[in-house]
Amino acid sequence: MATIKLSANKIDELKAVCKSFNNEKGELINVLHKAQGIFGYLPAEVQEVIAKELSISVAHVYGVVSFYSFFTMLPKGEHPVSICLGTACYVRGAEKVIDEFKRLLKINVGETTPDGKFSLACLRCVGACGLAPVVLVGEKVFGRVAPEGVKDIIGEYTK
Amino acid sequence: MSKYKMHVLVCGGTGCHASESDRLLDNFKNIVVDKGLDNDVQVIATGCFGFCEKGPIVKIMPDNTFYTGVTPDDALDIIDEHIIKGRKVNRLLYVNPENKEIISDSKHMGFYKKQIRIALRNCGFIDPENIDEYISRDGYEALAKCLTEMTPQQVIEEMKKSGLRGRGGGGFPTGLKWEITSKSESDVKYVVCNADEGDPGAFMDRSILEGDPHSVIEAMAICGYCIGGYNGLVYIRAEYPLAIERLKTAIGQAREYGLLGNDILGTGFKFDIELRYGAGAFVCGEETALIHSMEGLRGEPTVKPPFPSVSGYYGKPTNVNNVETFANVPIIITKGADWFASIGTEKSKGTKVFALAGKINNVGLIEVPMGTTLREVIYEIGGGIKDGKKFKAVQTGGPSGGCLTEKHLDSPIDFDNLIAAGSMMGSGGMIVMDEDDCMVSIAKFYLDFTVEESCGKCSPCSIGNKRLYEILDKITQGKGTRDDIDSLRNLGSVIKDTALCGLGQTSPNPVLSTIDNFWNEYIEHVKDKKCRSGQCKALLQYVIEPENCVGCTACARNCPVNAIAGERKGIHVIDQTTCIKCGACLDKCKFNAVFIK
Numbered sequence: 001m002a003t004i005k006l007s008a009n010k011i012d013e014l015k016a017v018c019k020s021f022n023n024e025k026g027e028l029i030n031v032l033h034k035a036q037g038i039f040g041y042l043p044a045e046v047q048e049v050i051a052k053e054l055s056i057s058v059a060h061v062y063g064v065v066s067f068y069s070f071f072t073m074l075p076k077g078e079h080p081v082s083i084c085l086g087t088a089c090y091v092r093g094a095e096k097v098i099d100e101f102k103r104l105l106k107i108n109v110g111e112t113t114p115d116g117k118f119s120l121a122c123l124r125c126v127g128a129c130g131l132a133p134v135v136l137v138g139e140k141v142f143g144r145v146a147p148e149g150v151k152d153i154i155g156e157y158t159k
Numbered sequence: 160m161s162k163y164k165m166h167v168l169v170c171g172g173t174g175c176h177a178s179e180s181d182r183l184l185d186n187f188k189n190i191v192v193d194k195g196l197d198n199d200v201q202v203i204a205t206g207c208f209g210f211c212e213k214g215p216i217v218k219i220m221p222d223n224t225f226y227t228g229v230t231p232d233d234a235l236d237i238i239d240e241h242i243i244k245g246r247k248v249n250r251l252l253y254v255n256p257e258n259k260e261i262i263s264d265s266k267h268m269g270f271y272k273k274q275i276r277i278a279l280r281n282c283g284f285i286d287p288e289n290i291d292e293y294i295s296r297d298g299y300e301a302l303a304k305c306l307t308e309m310t311p312q313q314v315i316e317e318m319k320k321s322g323l324r325g326r327g328g329g330g331f332p333t334g335l336k337w338e339i340t341s342k343s344e345s346d347v348k349y350v351v352c353n354a355d356e357g358d359p360g361a362f363m364d365r366s367i368l369e370g371d372p373h374s375v376i377e378a379m380a381i382c383g384y385c386i387g388g389y390n391g392l393v394y395i396r397a398e399y400p401l402a403i404e405r406l407k408t409a410i411g412q413a414r415e416y417g418l419l420g421n422d423i424l425g426t427g428f429k430f431d432i433e434l435r436y437g438a439g440a441f442v443c444g445e446e447t448a449l450i451h452s453m454e455g456l457r458g459e460p461t462v463k464p465p466f467p468s469v470s471g472y473y474g475k476p477t478n479v480n481n482v483e484t485f486a487n488v489p490i491i492i493t494k495g496a497d498w499f500a501s502i503g504t505e506k507s508k509g510t511k512v513f514a515l516a517g518k519i520n521n522v523g524l525i526e527v528p529m530g531t532t533l534r535e536v537i538y539e540i541g542g543g544i545k546d547g548k549k550f551k552a553v554q555t556g557g558p559s560g561g562c563l564t565e566k567h568l569d570s571p572i573d574f575d576n577l578i579a580a581g582s583m584m585g586s587g588g589m590i591v592m593d594e595d596d597c598m599v600s601i602a603k604f605y606l607d608f609t610v611e612e613s614c615g616k617c618s619p620c621s622i623g624n625k626r627l628y629e630i631l632d633k634i635t636q637g638k639g640t641r642d643d644i645d646s647l648r649n650l651g652s653v654i655k656d657t658a659l660c661g662l663g664q665t666s667p668n669p670v671l672s673t674i675d676n677f678w679n680e681y682i683e684h685v686k687d688k689k690c691r692s693g694q695c696k697a698l699l700q701y702v703i704e705p706e707n708c709v710g711c712t713a714c715a716r717n718c719p720v721n722a723i724a725g726e727r728k729g730i731h732v733i734d735q736t737t738c739i740k741c742g743a744c745l746d747k748c749k750f751n752a753v754f755i756k
Contacts, residue, residue: 027455068438070437088359091590127366128362129211
């Protein structure tokens with residue numbers, strides 16, 4: 001078992017979340033959503049605390065975390081970049097947009113830049129197909145993104 | 160709504176929201192107050208109008224003026240000119256691309272003419288965050304009618320008579336499902352709304368929840384009445400924050416009005432709804448997987464039977480219907496099953512919402528009667544192919560569906576016809592492709608999706624699809640052989656026959672249907688090593704046209720792998736074995752001498 005490195009008050013916050021769901025094991029996914037909201041990601045330590053509180057095995061928690069793409073065990077960048085790879089975006093050239101992000105940020109999909117500023121991810125359909133291809137930086141949506149426009153998007157966050 | 164003289168309806172759907180319609184809404188509200196018009200003019204954010212291509216959309220009532228592409232700065236103009244002086248702002252009106260005629264009323268636009276809006280009846284008309292607006296359009300009347308005038312069995316009969324079939328993809332008759340669940344004996348039963356819209360390119364469920372959440376709440380309560388269940392659960396994607404917010408607001412308001420809770424409308428019937436969140440797994444759209452996910456487990460499907468109607472959430476009878484299916488229910492009760500059954504084809508009644516996207520002029524959300532042809536959808540509603548290109552295929556049913564071609568354009572769309580043509584209705588994604596799309600790459604794209612989303616439980620899906628993907632990848636790399644196409648076919652049909660759940664049983668469809676409909680394209684890839692649409696990079700050749708080459712050396716100097724030979728002022732040649740197909744030479748040549756073969 002990894003040594004718990006989380007600060008005591010964060011652990012208390014996490015325990016309070018579990019308690020708010022009556023430490024019910026059926027609420028695991030809701031607990032994980034809240035936990036990811038607190039920590040930004042779900043490191044092993046967090047999963048261990050949750051497992052203990054809900055009286056289930058860590059393997060069970062890990063099994064659920066690794067099953068769903070919404071949960072991540074790696075910290076995301078300060079500005080998480082997500083490129084929509086839904087079909088509408090794909091046929092309108094989303095792949096070239098991904099390639100340009102990879103080239104400029106020098107990271108692959110699923111990675112975070114060494115300075116922690118940007119992370120790169122793909123997602124499936126945000127439902128804004130009229131604006132395809134779509135890129136999200138945090139909550140902000142950029143529509144009709146061409147590979148040439150990628151530099152400006154990154155520029156907006158590096159000023 | 161009546162106390163105001165005029166209404167400004169601003170689209171608050173996701174597409175328009177992404178184009179700053181929230182700032183536009185604020186501007187309208189501020190300007191209306193500044194000019195002292197707030198007693199006469201009401202500004203509201205509505206759900207999706209559907210015409211996402213031209214967003215953000217603003218509609219002025221009562222004169223039905225439909226403004227397109229409105230930016231936050233246009234708010235002042237619309238208030239000054241239209242609201243105060245009564246002159247329409249022409250520059251923001253829709254222009255018919257065919258004859259350049261300006262059209263101000265949406266019902267005369269090609270995009271809307273053929274549509275009949277049943278599931279989307281309130282989207283774009285009401286403020287989804289105000290229950291009174293839903294009630295003013297006969298909202299909750301169906302629930303009242305069921306609780307006070309009809310027995311559960313009568314409601315089920317009405318649903319069966321309407322011919323409504325599940326809109327989430329399966330097409331199972333809704334009334335029959337309700338009947339089976341109602342007959343399962345148990346003290347506790349659940350009504351589940353499947354809002355895990357994972358099909359990439361489909362966004363109708365999201366638009367309904369964002370634009371008309373009460374219609375789903377009302378329908379779930381009606382379903383609860385029929386099956387004898389008091390607990391409603393909505394399983395919704397965490398990726399849909401706006402829909403979650405609106406649904407929560409709507410549930411709160413319904414409780415306040417006594418339309419959810421312990422004694423609904425004083426009849427003693429009790430029903431309430433809770434939310435459960437998905438976490439990004441496509442397979443959770445399958446009902447047994449969805450139920451496991453709601454129980455806090457990995458979303459893996461189980462063998463049916465037992466069907467959820469008999470044993471579902473925590474082993475109790477559970478009725479799972481999709482959002483769009485529920486949205487149809489209240490209006491069937493108020494207008495009658497005969498009315499609903501009069502729309503559509505013999506075996507598919509009513510309408511279907513499609514998310515029209517891809518290489519088409521009018522991207523958006525449309526609702527048409529079953530039996531409408533693909534040609535009407537693509538050319539009349541969709542306004543044809545973008546940039547005047549040639550139509551190649553339309554993909555329906557998402558990763559579970561297939562690609563249909565020119566020869567299918569005139570066949571009427573319904574559940575059975577689509578299956579006969581090798582595709583399926585699915586949840587209603589409709590992606591249009593033009594001559595620039597490579598069908599082998601499209602099949603590979605879908606398989607990439609399926610491989611990633613396979614839950615891993617059964618081998619045909621988790622291993623078989625990976626193999627399909629690898630063969631397709633080999634073909635797009637120019638290393639495919641004629642035998643590979645046969646392997647795709649064989650393996651594809653084995654997966655279809657043996658996979659555990661709907662995901663695996665349909666995942667080979669994109670491959671099999673493209674092989675059937677675009678046989679020549681596959682052959683070109685494996686035999687001639689050519690990709691006619693130029694998408695498969697490995698099959699391209701960059702070539703220098705001797706007649707145009709002036710020997711400036713620009714290409715040779717910029718080639719990262721020194722694949723270009725040639726003297727100054729002499730003709731240059733690209734060595735195909737060294738070339739990495741980066742395209743730098745094409746970019747740098749000022750004399751149009753480099754081209755792709």
